[in-house]
Amino acid sequence: MNGFATVLQPTYLMFALIGCIVGTLIGVLPGVGPAAGTAILIPLTAALDPTGAIIMLAAIYYGAMYGGTITSVLINTPGEAASAVTCLDGYQMAKQGRAGPALAIAAIGSFVGGTVATVGLVVMALPLTRLALKFGPPEIFALLVVGLSLVTGLASQSLLRALIAAVLGLLLAQIGIDPVMGAPRFTFGSLNLLDGFGIVPVVMGLFGIGEILLNLESGNQGVFDKKVSSIFPSKRDLRVSAMPIARGTVLGFFLGLVPGLGSMIPTFLSYAIEKRLSKTPELFGTGMIEGVAAPETANNSYANAALIPLFTLGIPSSPTIAILMGAFMMNGLIPGPSLFTEHPQFVWAVIASLCIGNGILLILNLPFIPVWVALLRIPYTILLTLVLGFCLIGVYSLRNNVFDIGSMLAFGIIGYLFKKLDIPLAPLVLTLVLGPLMERALRQSLEMSNGDMSIFVTEPIAATLLLFAAVVTFASSFRAFSAVRGTDSEV
Numbered sequence: 001m002n003g004f005a006t007v008l009q010p011t012y013l014m015f016a017l018i019g020c021i022v023g024t025l026i027g028v029l030p031g032v033g034p035a036a037g038t039a040i041l042i043p044l045t046a047a048l049d050p051t052g053a054i055i056m057l058a059a060i061y062y063g064a065m066y067g068g069t070i071t072s073v074l075i076n077t078p079g080e081a082a083s084a085v086t087c088l089d090g091y092q093m094a095k096q097g098r099a100g101p102a103l104a105i106a107a108i109g110s111f112v113g114g115t116v117a118t119v120g121l122v123v124m125a126l127p128l129t130r131l132a133l134k135f136g137p138p139e140i141f142a143l144l145v146v147g148l149s150l151v152t153g154l155a156s157q158s159l160l161r162a163l164i165a166a167v168l169g170l171l172l173a174q175i176g177i178d179p180v181m182g183a184p185r186f187t188f189g190s191l192n193l194l195d196g197f198g199i200v201p202v203v204m205g206l207f208g209i210g211e212i213l214l215n216l217e218s219g220n221q222g223v224f225d226k227k228v229s230s231i232f233p234s235k236r237d238l239r240v241s242a243m244p245i246a247r248g249t250v251l252g253f254f255l256g257l258v259p260g261l262g263s264m265i266p267t268f269l270s271y272a273i274e275k276r277l278s279k280t281p282e283l284f285g286t287g288m289i290e291g292v293a294a295p296e297t298a299n300n301s302y303a304n305a306a307l308i309p310l311f312t313l314g315i316p317s318s319p320t321i322a323i324l325m326g327a328f329m330m331n332g333l334i335p336g337p338s339l340f341t342e343h344p345q346f347v348w349a350v351i352a353s354l355c356i357g358n359g360i361l362l363i364l365n366l367p368f369i370p371v372w373v374a375l376l377r378i379p380y381t382i383l384l385t386l387v388l389g390f391c392l393i394g395v396y397s398l399r400n401n402v403f404d405i406g407s408m409l410a411f412g413i414i415g416y417l418f419k420k421l422d423i424p425l426a427p428l429v430l431t432l433v434l435g436p437l438m439e440r441a442l443r444q445s446l447e448m449s450n451g452d453m454s455i456f457v458t459e460p461i462a463a464t465l466l467l468f469a470a471v472v473t474f475a476s477s478f479r480a481f482s483a484v485r486g487t488d489s490e491v
Contacts, residue, residue: 002344002345002348003345003347003348003349003350003351003352004355004356006051006345006349006352007055007349007353007356008356011052012051012052012055012349012353013356015048015052015055015056015059016056016353016356016357016360017059017360018056018059019055019056019057019058019059019060019063019357020059020060020063020357020361020364022041022059022063023060023061023062023063023064023066024063024066024067024361024365025067026060026063026064026067027063027064027065027066027067027068027069027070027083028068028070028071034061034065034320038057038060038320038323038324038327041057041060042057042326042327042330044056045057045327046330050332050333050346051345051346051349051350053327053331054324054327054328054331054333054346054350055349055350055353055357057324058307058324058350058353058354058357059357061303061320061324062114062300062303062304062354062357062358062361063357063361065082065110065263065300065303066106066107066110066299066300066361066365068082068083068086069083069086069103069106069110069292069296070103071083071390072084072090072207073087073091073093073099073102073103073106073292074091074094074099074372074373075091075208075211075383075387076091076207076208076211077207077208077390078203078204078207078208082263082267082299083267083296083299084203084264084267084426085264085267085268085271085291085426086267086291086292086295086296087207088285088291088426089102089284089285089286089287089289089290089291089292090106090291090292091211092285092286093287093289093292095287096287098287098289099372099373100232100233100369100373101233101234101237102289102292103372103373104232104233104366105238105241105292105296106292106293106296107361107365107366107369108233108238108241108245108293108362109241109244109245109248109292109293109296109297110297110299110300110358110361110362111358111359111362112245112249112297113249113252113296113298113299113302113304114300114301114303114304114354114357114358115355115358115359116249116253116301117252117253117256117301117302117303118351118354118355118358120253120308121304121305121307121311121351121354134461135258135461136448136459137440137441137442137448138441138445138448138455138459138462139461139462139465140258140441141438141441141445141456141462142461142463142465142466142469143258143465144265144434144437144438144441145438145465145469146465146469146472147265147268147430148166148430148431148434148438148469149470149472149473161421161422162423162424162427163427164423165418165423165424165425165426165427165428165431166427166428166430166431168428169428169430169431169432169435170431170432170435172197172202172428172432172435173431173432173434173435173439174186174435175187175193175197176193176194176196176436177195179436179439179440179443180439180440180443180444180447192401192403196436197407197432198399198404198407199264199429199432199433200394200395200404201395201405201408201411202407202408202411202429202432203429204391204394204395205407205408205409205410205411205412205414205415206411206412206414206415206418206425206428206429207415207425208412209388209391209408209409209411209412209413209415210411210414210415210416210418210425211415211419212384212387212412213412213413213415213416214416214419232366232369233289237289240290241289241293244290244293244297245293245297247270247273247274247294248266248270248293248295248297248298249298249301251266251269251270251273251298252270252297252298252299252302252303252305253301253302253305254305255269255302255305256302256303256306256308257306257308257309263299263302263303263306264433265433265434266295266298266299266301266302267295267298267302268295268426268429268430268433270294270295270297270298271284271291271294271295271426274290274291274294275291285424300358304354304358306321307321307324307354310324310325311335311339311340311351312336312340392405392408395407
């Protein structure tokens, strides 16, 4: 209550409002993302008191996590990498004239996920963080294997096509510096490939540029000319989205406790789980509102839950949280257990601001949905030019490197070809993210056990997760085999 009393002062409310607005705009700009946006804007908070500075930076962080949804739905270009999976169904909803419900359910899901995660921060922070600390390299490897086993849930109509995309993603993930030995591999002497292919150029190329090429080929100059049927979700939309929002909240919250996973993994896993649980999985990718509700909820639930290890143990769980940790230290505050005893007024004010900020985001974005939807009326030739311009500027601004622009265009061609061949894009992106994390966790685990693979079955958490992955893989393979047998019988 003391925290709410502090943050409800007009000055701090203004800081939260400014942070939400700026964060949303950062999320809308393709390629910038919450990490870069937060880092760039840290100097703007230098003149503020510590409470005001962290409130504003935290609002920028979760505002950017929501803002990436807008361009994902409207123009199939993720504002930041975590919103890539929203393109799969959100953009299809926009083409059907249902951009309004897609954006509204994303805002509602983000509010629910963020608020529940904040309550979890208050109620269960310490015990849950102790549980997360039990996740060493073997447990993290097993968790990532579960994620990889769910990649079949991202398949379109063919398990084989999904596996082709997944293997290509794993191969691309090998390019760069060896995560353990520190030696370059598969770089062919190019300094630009030492860091491998960036996630943002890959995602923007596959989804944004690929879609532009597809529409240019078809001569479609009015992709968005379909009449907008409604702005807000119907009762049915809210009903079918309720459970995906609940599952996305839980998944994002618990994955937010594990350091190093990143925000893309909760969104992709949430989407894969919803597709697997759906009675009509074949309709995912055609404009299912559950495909927007679940990942967007998981995204914001993860964003707020990722603050728990920072507050309680001083452990940053993502690049953006590491930047926030730097802002803490710039203001003379050391995150960790002592923070609650030495600066309680600051801690509880920031935690209360998370609740207030999520409410501001909801209030801010729901009335603006008609404005965002109005962008669909822009002639496609103009919109195409704007999208291409934003993509080029966004990618170049990451490292000021023309190579990233070339990468984006190359992956745009790959995205175009994949769409022509009906090969799903999501498995490629997911394995590109999971590959380096899995390899690092695997090799660290084997170093711990002197090369003994039994470490993965002697650790209870790791063994349980690997068993679950095996069951999921077997069930998927059996279902695919049965489907092939059924098709052969019909023929």
